Amino acid sequence: MKKLVPCTLLFLITLSLAAAQDAQSIIEASRNRITARTVSSRARMIITARDGSTTERLLDQYSSDTDGKTRSMIVFQRPASVAGTRFLTIETASGTDDRWIFLPSLARVRRVAASEGSGRFVGTDFSYDDISSASRDAGADTHRLVREETLNGIVCHVIESVPKDSGWQYSKMISWIAKDSQIAERIELFDRKGVHVKTVEILEKKDVQGRLTPTATRMSTLADGTSTEIRIEIIKYDDPIPDAVFTPEYLSTGRVR
Amino acid sequence: MKVRDILRPGALLLCLICVASAGAQELPAFGFGDGADDVPALAPAALPLALRLSGQAEAAVTVYADEVDRFNKALSYNAGQLFSGSLTFDAVSDHAEASIVLAIDPAADQAVSIDEGFVRSYFGKLNLEAGLRTLTWGRVDSEGPLDVLNPLDYSDLSVTDQMARKIARPVVKASWPLASFTRLEAVFLPGFEANRLALDGRWAQAGLADLSAQLQTGASAAIEATLAAMVAGGLLNPAGSPEQVAAFYATQESLANSVGTSLAAIGESGAAVFFPDTERLAYAQYGLRLTTTAGSHDLGFQYFYGNRRNPAVSVDQASLFHAQINPLDPESSTIAFNPSAISLSYDRYHQVGIDWATVLAGFNLRSELALNLTDDLSGDDPKVANPAVLWALGFDRSLPANLSLNMQGSGSVRLMHDKLGSAPLDAEADSSRTESRLISRLSRAFFRDELELSFTWIWGVEDADWYALPELRWSRADTEIGLRAGFFGGSRLGALGQYRDNTWVSAHMSYFF
Numbered sequence: 001m002k003k004l005v006p007c008t009l010l011f012l013i014t015l016s017l018a019a020a021q022d023a024q025s026i027i028e029a030s031r032n033r034i035t036a037r038t039v040s041s042r043a044r045m046i047i048t049a050r051d052g053s054t055t056e057r058l059l060d061q062y063s064s065d066t067d068g069k070t071r072s073m074i075v076f077q078r079p080a081s082v083a084g085t086r087f088l089t090i091e092t093a094s095g096t097d098d099r100w101i102f103l104p105s106l107a108r109v110r111r112v113a114a115s116e117g118s119g120r121f122v123g124t125d126f127s128y129d130d131i132s133s134a135s136r137d138a139g140a141d142t143h144r145l146v147r148e149e150t151l152n153g154i155v156c157h158v159i160e161s162v163p164k165d166s167g168w169q170y171s172k173m174i175s176w177i178a179k180d181s182q183i184a185e186r187i188e189l190f191d192r193k194g195v196h197v198k199t200v201e202i203l204e205k206k207d208v209q210g211r212l213t214p215t216a217t218r219m220s221t222l223a224d225g226t227s228t229e230i231r232i233e234i235i236k237y238d239d240p241i242p243d244a245v246f247t248p249e250y251l252s253t254g255r256v257r
Numbered sequence: 258m259k260v261r262d263i264l265r266p267g268a269l270l271l272c273l274i275c276v277a278s279a280g281a282q283e284l285p286a287f288g289f290g291d292g293a294d295d296v297p298a299l300a301p302a303a304l305p306l307a308l309r310l311s312g313q314a315e316a317a318v319t320v321y322a323d324e325v326d327r328f329n330k331a332l333s334y335n336a337g338q339l340f341s342g343s344l345t346f347d348a349v350s351d352h353a354e355a356s357i358v359l360a361i362d363p364a365a366d367q368a369v370s371i372d373e374g375f376v377r378s379y380f381g382k383l384n385l386e387a388g389l390r391t392l393t394w395g396r397v398d399s400e401g402p403l404d405v406l407n408p409l410d411y412s413d414l415s416v417t418d419q420m421a422r423k424i425a426r427p428v429v430k431a432s433w434p435l436a437s438f439t440r441l442e443a444v445f446l447p448g449f450e451a452n453r454l455a456l457d458g459r460w461a462q463a464g465l466a467d468l469s470a471q472l473q474t475g476a477s478a479a480i481e482a483t484l485a486a487m488v489a490g491g492l493l494n495p496a497g498s499p500e501q502v503a504a505f506y507a508t509q510e511s512l513a514n515s516v517g518t519s520l521a522a523i524g525e526s527g528a529a530v531f532f533p534d535t536e537r538l539a540y541a542q543y544g545l546r547l548t549t550t551a552g553s554h555d556l557g558f559q560y561f562y563g564n565r566r567n568p569a570v571s572v573d574q575a576s577l578f579h580a581q582i583n584p585l586d587p588e589s590s591t592i593a594f595n596p597s598a599i600s601l602s603y604d605r606y607h608q609v610g611i612d613w614a615t616v617l618a619g620f621n622l623r624s625e626l627a628l629n630l631t632d633d634l635s636g637d638d639p640k641v642a643n644p645a646v647l648w649a650l651g652f653d654r655s656l657p658a659n660l661s662l663n664m665q666g667s668g669s670v671r672l673m674h675d676k677l678g679s680a681p682l683d684a685e686a687d688s689s690r691t692e693s694r695l696i697s698r699l700s701r702a703f704f705r706d707e708l709e710l711s712f713t714w715i716w717g718v719e720d721a722d723w724y725a726l727p728e729l730r731w732s733r734a735d736t737e738i739g740l741r742a743g744f745f746g747g748s749r750l751g752a753l754g755q756y757r758d759n760t761w762v763s764a765h766m767s768y769f770f
Binding site: 040042047062079081098105108123226236242253 | 614
């Protein structure tokens with residue numbers, strides 16, 4: 001019996017590791033599903049309040065993956081009260097993000113602290129970290145394959161991801177990853193107390209330049225009864241984006257120099 | 258206000274709006290390439306001429322507590338014009354852009370005025386711009402020591418927005434990106450304007466307010482002193498014979514007439530008459546600024562040569578009024594006001610400064626440090642301010658429960674303070690070596706940032722005074738409604754405490770387009 005225990009334990013550990021690796025590989029496949037050097041998009045954010053009233057924001061986002069580091073520039077076009085606001089994120093060598101925001105009302109560039117990452121992104125249901133999470137490394141979380149489930153007629157892996165960084169805004173994420181497309185059809189987000197606080201759902205997908213792309217996404221905040229839909233109006237992969245876009249110069253002037 | 262005063266700028270506005278509407282693109286161009294080439298574009302897609310019209314319309318009212326603290330007073334309250342706004346016209350092309358910002362305020366001397374207007378051209382990597390401009394140097398949120406290019410309007414302290422306080426100035430600016438995160442800027446300002454201060458009314462600064470009345474009081478004292486000297490010298494006798502009494506009062510009237518004539522130049526201008534003409538090259542200013550990013554730290558280094566924005570005032574009380582006594586004919590004696598006894602100047606200075614911003618342990622840190630060197634390098638020139646070290650340090654941090662805290666300390670330390678008073682009539686005599694101010698702002702957002710409640714508290718450390726500003730703001734899309742109030746307290750001798758009677762409440766409704 002004493003010989004079996006370590007073997008059993010070893011077998012269970014191996015199984016567990018295999019399952020974790022399998023879950024991690026599913027997540028990696030999902031997050032790395034679309035390979036592109038750059039992504040340029042124009043999106044409409046429709047913010048729905050509890051009473052059903054809506055407000056909209058129109059923004060452009062330019063992202064570039066250079067040498068494994070992600071850079072992202074978001075430019076708000078509408079409404080007039082936020083037009084000209086720009087937000088720059090640059091991944092550092094250590095894996096953290098340097099972030100800056102340009103506010104036209106202040107006419108200056110300011111850094112954004114990571115502690116503000118859980119704060120709402122310009123009044124939407126997305127936080128700053130949510131906006132940056134598209135480039136979140138699969139290795140930042142510990143993944144576990146929970147089950148298989150059919151969601152809206154799509155067979156999905158259901159994977160639970162627990163961030164290794166206890167300071168991350170969420171204590172747990174549960175993702176429904178479509179088996180055929182590897183798209184995360186639904187993600188439930190749990191706060192640090194383990195309460196299910198937000199849900200991300202894919203509403204629409206289209207083929208763009210040979211890549212199946214979610215073109216409508218909704219983030220719902222359960223306790224508030226609010227939601228934000230992001231509807232992509234333009235999206236281009238591998239469109240040339242000058243390096244000068246990802247600089248404080250562009251942040252403050254909106255001009256590529 | 259005459260009809261033509263409204264029609265003329267109104268016609269101009271209408272033309273500008275029509276032109277902007279005719280040529281306007283709905284949105285800026287998207288992207289930087291056509292997506293078909295693998296060769297990265299070196300420049301954005303060529304920008305055709307785009308005209309954009311934007312602006313703000315606001316209805317606002319401000320009520321001062323002492324205007325409505327009695328029923329009868331409240332009935333007499335004048336709510337003013339309620340409306341103000343701004344229009345911004347931007348013309349953008351591949352190699353240049355121009356911008357005009359018009360301020361619209363029916364209550365102002367000019368209903369429509371130019372707030373800013375400038376042209377910017379791009380020559381390769383060189384950016385060149387010139388015109389009437391509001392610029393910001395430095396990193397801290399407000400009134401940092403390195404933010405030297407634009408004067409501030411302190412004529413109404415109920416205006417708390419830092420950008421709204423800035424006064425646009427003629428400036429020529431060149432900037433050159435040396436690297437991705439490094440930029441060099443050079444500025445030249447052909448003239449100078451000091452911080453704008455209220456010389457009369459409720460926001461008048463102590464010492465500047467009602468200068469005419471103060472001089473009249475001084476004149477009365479000078480007349481009494483002169484008469485006393487003449488009586489003591491036996492030239493006049495107010496208790497003597499009827500002829501002597503008549504001579505005394507005739508002399509008194511003559512002295513009053515002569516000093517009144519010499520004070521006539523002050524008139525309604527008050528202290529303004531003593532301010533020098535600074536819109537001259539003699540007051541030109543220039544500076545250089547280098548900004549860069551090193552790792553997770555943003556740095557700035559700057560040099561500036563210009564004029565201190567607050568005047569140095571020196572008053573020779575003993576020489577303010579000059580009496581000429583005629584012993585042979587006392588009734589022809591005169592007293593004259595001596596304007597040269599009041600010295601008001603803007604000291605020239607060199608500034609060397611550095612600023613730094615980073616994120617540390619969840620704190621957004623910002624700081625500035627500057628050395629201002631005036632001509633008074635020995636510290637004992639009574640008419641020139643001593644050199645000083647200026648500093649500012651601030652941070653903001655998100656707190657639990659959706660709270661946000663922003664704090665900033667700033668101040669100055671006078672160098673060679675021990676040399677003050679070694680010369681008579683030192684402009685800085687009897688003032689503190691240090692001047693410090695602490696600003697704290699605590700805010701909480703509700704309903705997904707639509708509603709914000711904030712409380713700002715400004716504390717003048719050495720003056721022992723304060724200014725409290727609670728505010729409630731609701732915003733949705735392009736609309737904003739807000740309610741603000743201001744309360745002053747502390748020492749009445751302080752820069753803030755002197756306005757203790759100016760408690761105010763303001764409500765506004767704004768639309769941004």
